[in-house]
Amino acid sequence: MENVSLSLAELNNHIRDILEANFPEQIWLIAEISELNVNSKGHCYIDFIERDELTKKIIARQRATIWAFQYRLISGHFESIARQPLAPGMKVLVSVQVKYHVLYGLSLNVTDIDPAYTLGEQARHREAVIKQLEEEGVLEMNKGLDLTKVPQRLAVISSETAAGYGDFINHMEQNPYGYHFHIELFQSYMQGENTASSIIDALSQIYDMEHEFDAILVIRGGGAKAELSVFDDYDLSFMISQSPLPVLTGIGHERDESVADMVAWQAFKTPTAVADFLIERIANFDYALDEITRKMHILVRNTMDKASSRLEKQEYQISGMTKYILQKETSGLNELSGQLSYALKRFLYMKDRQLDQLADEVKNKSYWFINTQKLKSDELFKSLKLSKTKFLTACQHKLEILEAKAQSNDPSRLLKSGYGYITRQGKRVSSVSELNVSDNIRIAFKDGQAEASVTDIKSHKED
Template sequence: MNEQILSLYDLNSAIKNAVKGCLPDMYWIRTETSDVRENQNGHCYLEFIQKDDSNRNIIARGRASVWANTYRILKPYFESETSQPFVSGIKVLVLVSVEFHELYGFSLNVHNIDPSYTLGDQARNRALILKQLEEEGVLTLNKELQLPYVVNRIAVISSPTAAGYEDFCNQLENNKSGFVFYTKLFPAIMQGERTEESILLALDKINQYIDLFDAVVIIRGGGASSELSSFDSYLLATSSAQFPLPIITGIGHERDDTVLDIVAHTRCKTPTAVAEFLIAKNESVENELLFLQEQISYKTTQLLQNEAIRINNLTTHFSYLLKEQTKEQLSELAKITIRLKTASSHLLKEHEHALAVKAQYLELVSPENILKKGYTLTLKGNAIVKSAVDLTKGEQITTLFSDGKVISTIG
């Protein structure tokens, strides 16, 4: 055997030198991230892949790394510019050098990244989803739903521990108009890879109790804006667009609308803004009812006044006619006049009495008047407690008096 015999190390060293000699520069490459992992030392290890035109089959694969000193800079820069986490499955334009190590083999070392390329890909993806929804005729379906006249039964999709959810509830409970809102939380994961699946499951649960709610609120607070890519999902968008209840979003992002925001009935910037929208909606209804009440009162008073004038005119007219009649006729007409006056007076008194009775009844049945009589009203959350069997040990209740409230815990 005359061929030169090399050790594996020698062969790998020769490959390393060949790679270094032939590919000494850095290259910008278009690729897709896969299997992104960060270790305890702050280094990021991942794979770059390329798929065929059908986007199904992988035709190229390369192991890559971003060393900690570079990763600490590139990751926040990329996420700040794109509002997209640096995770698997995104299209990137990266500056790499080709490395070959005797022990670890071939890899690409990442030195820089161009966020504008990813932004362009995100915009294209968003535009494609919106175009598909429009072609399917579902893009504006949720917007076309009519919000109920009074909106106070709310299904909430949120993380139960999110600060935004707490802000939303506090805003509703402490509204200056004293409106009562009934909310039911359907917990969901609002950031990360399971966001889409989690929200879809929550929507399915709400759909089972569709008659119990006026609207659905999807809120998210306290998370990074870089976690918003899940809200640009086609499946989430088409499900929300076709949902039978109006959907109001407040996912805490001020710069751009996600696809979910675009298909929702109403888009608010934050969870607090969603609560303010619901309160304002009910205040508008209250103002309209007060206006109608004033109009009814005015019209009733005007009608009674007009009738009184008409009767007085008739009386004057009959008085004039009386002068032309005989004494016998005058006597009979006088009787008729008296009866007319009596009847008209009685009619006016009946109308006034009916209005007074209705006003007295409204005052008697008002919650404030009932509380002043010594009665109390017990609430569990926002719901009125109608029976002791609805309470369990350890639950907190609120007892309303005419001059205040007391919070208790069931023993």
């Protein structure tokens, strides 16, 4: 068998013929819009995808076209029924023609769309998410938290460039009461396919700082209804339900409630409605405080009036009772004063007699004591006089003995007896041990002095 070869154009033409022969003019196709772009001529170019039900991974992709004259009709019809424009993320039921171009390959031409399917698919998805949250018991969890009466520390999830965020900030800063709010923005996408994951990341950051805030606000300013479907996302709604802080939403749709709104502590239609709620909540607390203060003032005034009345009555009663007690006590004091006066006079009289008796006793004892001491003094004087005489006699005797000894030891007497008095350098020499050979000495005699030099020394021990 010979090998058959085809050119590329022949192959593509063959593929085209097979597709056109096997596919009818119109096919109803279920797919998700991944990308949608309208060019300057009004032609709409779409990427259709299909995701795995479990993993959500893309398992098929195909480009499609809605030509300008058909796009105006299809998009207008869709928006009039679905109340939202065609947008990425929507699951749609479309009528397509399968086309294969030899040069550009396979493509789909969209000729019609069923808005009812998209609405039903969105509603089915929404109901499935709500049911799952109910079965897990978390749908009302965030509503069970307590929001402080004065929520001034606010974590806001939004886009800094969003008009809704700007309106919210202006509304809060220009509140008529002059309240001050600490507002910290956590940047997030608020539209597009990355919105849910972006908001979840922002919530995670806030949960790590939960003690720094009183509440979490998720706000955006209006937008297409299709963009609201992201707030029906299960992961986002579950994350909000697990928040340790009350979550307030202001997503910006007047007629529709998202699943995120349902699980939030409270949902509001617009960011400014959220601002009004927070401002009025603090104003209500202020009013309640003022009312309590007013009631306390009234209570205190009434209490003081009653107390004043009681005091006046008690003052009158005390005044009468005091007069009676004073009169009674004055009478008793007068009687007691008389008794004390008599007792004092009698006491003084008795003490005066005792003092007279004591004075006589002291006088008599003084005379006896003086006489006794005089006798003792006389005897002592006589004794001292006798002792003095004996003492002087003994001293005289001792002096005589000492005088005799002094005379016997007088050097002049010894010199007269033939003895000599030897000195060396003015000091008396009494032993040969005090002398050295060649020492000069002086010898005193009874009739004069002599100088001598020691030439030899002998002691009695050497002999």
